[in-house]
Amino acid sequence: MSVYANRIRPRLIDVTCGAAQAHPHRERACAGLRGRVLEIGFGSGLNVPFYPAAVAEVVAIEPSDAAWRLAGGRLAASAVPVERAGTDGQSLPVPEASCDTALTTWTLCAIPDPAAAVREIRRVLKPGGTLHFAEHG
Incomplete structure (x- = not known):
């Protein structure tokens, strides 16, 4: 991963996507999440x-390791346990039908093959599980 992708972009995303204008969209995307949640593009934990x-x-x-480090404060303040399970949304190291819901916010545009990521999400969701998302494109 390039210096830009691992060090600069995570900080830019943390600042720009952490703006108050994004809060209503995050709140709406997270509404209804339950049980074991898969979050693709966890970023800095916004x-x-x-x-x-x-x-x-x-x-x-x-x-991004840098994004994961930026998430430290948010993770420490959360009562919800979060496990970093992988780095590639196109190939999830998660068992089939093991998640109740899935979340991705402004992430699919950064994944080289978003269709593969959506197939993987479908694979790991339990029957009746739902995908919650916010996207700009």
């Missing part, structure tokens, strides 16, 4: 404050 009480745990997929 969704963590919006997890509803019904979330038992989060399986985080995040390629």
Whole structure:
């Protein structure tokens, strides 16, 4: 991963996507999350404050070590356990039908093959599980 992708972009995203204008969109995307949640593009944990009480745990997929470090404060303040389980949304190291809900916010545009990521999300969701998302394109 390039210096830009691993060090600069995560900080830019943390600042710009952490703006108050994004909060209503995050709140709406997180509404109804429950049980074991798969979050693709966890980033710096900007969704963590919006997890509803019904979330038992989060399986985080995040390629950037810098973004994961930026998430430290949000993770420390959260009652929800979050495990970084992988780095590639196109190939999830998560068992089939093991997540109740899935979340991705402004992430699919950064994944080289978003269709593969959506197929993987479908694979790991339990029957009746739902995908919650916010996208700009």
